[in-house]
Amino acid sequence: MGTLLQVQELTTKVAGYTILNKLNFSMDDNELRVLLGPNGAGKTTLIAMITGQFKPSSGRILFADQDITRWSPDKIFQCGISRKFQVPNMYETLSVFDNVMVSLQSDRRVFKYLARRLSGEDRDRIWSILEFIELADKADYPADTLSHGERQWLELGMLIASNPKLLLLDEPTTGMTEEGKFKTAELIQRIAQNHTVLLVEHDMHIVRQIARKVTVLHQGQVLAEGSLSDVVANEMVRAVYLGKGKFV
Amino acid sequence: MLQVRAIDTFYGTSHILHRVSFEIQDGEIYAVLGRNGAGKTTLMRSITGINPPRAGSIVLDGVDVTGLKSHKRTHLGISYVPQGREIIPDITVAENIELALIGKGERRNGIPDFVFDYFPAIRDLLGRKGGVLSGGQQQQLSVARALVQSPKLLLLDEPTEGLQPSVVEEIVSIIKRIHAERNCAVLLVEQNLEFVRDVTQRFAIIDTGRIVAQGDIGDLTDEVVRTQLSV
Numbered sequence: 001m002g003t004l005l006q007v008q009e010l011t012t013k014v015a016g017y018t019i020l021n022k023l024n025f026s027m028d029d030n031e032l033r034v035l036l037g038p039n040g041a042g043k044t045t046l047i048a049m050i051t052g053q054f055k056p057s058s059g060r061i062l063f064a065d066q067d068i069t070r071w072s073p074d075k076i077f078q079c080g081i082s083r084k085f086q087v088p089n090m091y092e093t094l095s096v097f098d099n100v101m102v103s104l105q106s107d108r109r110v111f112k113y114l115a116r117r118l119s120g121e122d123r124d125r126i127w128s129i130l131e132f133i134e135l136a137d138k139a140d141y142p143a144d145t146l147s148h149g150e151r152q153w154l155e156l157g158m159l160i161a162s163n164p165k166l167l168l169l170d171e172p173t174t175g176m177t178e179e180g181k182f183k184t185a186e187l188i189q190r191i192a193q194n195h196t197v198l199l200v201e202h203d204m205h206i207v208r209q210i211a212r213k214v215t216v217l218h219q220g221q222v223l224a225e226g227s228l229s230d231v232v233a234n235e236m237v238r239a240v241y242l243g244k245g246k247f248v
Numbered sequence: 249m250l251q252v253r254a255i256d257t258f259y260g261t262s263h264i265l266h267r268v269s270f271e272i273q274d275g276e277i278y279a280v281l282g283r284n285g286a287g288k289t290t291l292m293r294s295i296t297g298i299n300p301p302r303a304g305s306i307v308l309d310g311v312d313v314t315g316l317k318s319h320k321r322t323h324l325g326i327s328y329v330p331q332g333r334e335i336i337p338d339i340t341v342a343e344n345i346e347l348a349l350i351g352k353g354e355r356r357n358g359i360p361d362f363v364f365d366y367f368p369a370i371r372d373l374l375g376r377k378g379g380v381l382s383g384g385q386q387q388q389l390s391v392a393r394a395l396v397q398s399p400k401l402l403l404l405d406e407p408t409e410g411l412q413p414s415v416v417e418e419i420v421s422i423i424k425r426i427h428a429e430r431n432c433a434v435l436l437v438e439q440n441l442e443f444v445r446d447v448t449q450r451f452a453i454i455d456t457g458r459i460v461a462q463g464d465i466g467d468l469t470d471e472v473v474r475t476q477l478s479v
Contacts, residue, residue: 015380038412040382148284174410177283177439179478202412243414247442 004029010059019045021220032192035200037217043200047168051083052076080165088151090143097139100126103158133157149180169199185209204248249274255304257294264290265457277434279444282454288437296328297321325400333390337379352397384415405437
């Protein structure tokens, strides 16, 4: 298992505030990593750096041995990095099936894919993704008729369809009921069987359900890293993030 | 102190709430639970007057507020902490709080001291723009902004969403203090069941715009959760 992502000495400043401070962070191929940290620790900023939406002041990001630090977001997406935002992002009036179809390849040109004839292979792949995210029975429904949880699952399906090597999931269970969160965590675990996944999540039930290795960011640096039990036992992590343990 | 009687609320032509009724007693902490899209936030917006009901009534301390505008309801003692907090990003923390005081119809006598007692961190943030605060800081500001209006009824829409465990603990202790010290009833919409069981006395579950279960918080068993709140 080789290293897929390396963040080296990454620093970024916004309006005079240092958000990431010489951050070093790496992930192996096919790893599922949970990223924790106080609000404002730099988690979302790190994701925005990896996807190219923000550029760092210094440091670099290597992905599959290529330096992607200065690449455009589009080029980074094409090379296999996909991001899921907290709020689901999809084509509201297209059907569930069509949303997956336009995401089938990394080149998301919606009109091109709506206009073209699908191969049998493409169709099979769309149906297998719809079954994977358990929305096959709603394939013909417009996306805007789905429940909040179903929309989150559809977006995960759209991400898988673009065939990424690395998925960055920023609080994908936001606003869900506890059962919805549990089901989403199961889906993420299944996705992680064939993908590298970096998950930002505050809900410790989810973290406990899926975590293998956990990284805790604080003030733009790695405060702790290791198994969930090691991290939960860490005094500094308890002080800045977990509290007395009532909601851990 | 609050009586919601058979309200029907619509968004355009969509009928969201169907004859919803419940009551909150003086100083009580009451939770409304439900799946996403069940109508919980619409219920909050009906009570605040942002999206008033077309039928039924809402009575606060014996006063029928059903036909009143939002700011009139604020004057009578209803304050709202919306989901997403809705901090005004381009003005300072102090100005966010002062606006709430003006909204209550009070002169600008400065920020009351109890704000710094409940939220010590706010003192150091007063000059910062609302938009640069972290999620936890925004939530504290949002609750502080509601509290300076001296509400009789505080509406909190998913106050723990997106917050780290230690900040959730802080929110719990603040809600308990508000309840104990300020004789303020709290209506809470929340998905975090541990949080709900910790701070509330009674609950209602809403499903597709109808109340399908209600009772004391001890009645919120795993079986009720499984049957009424599963996706």
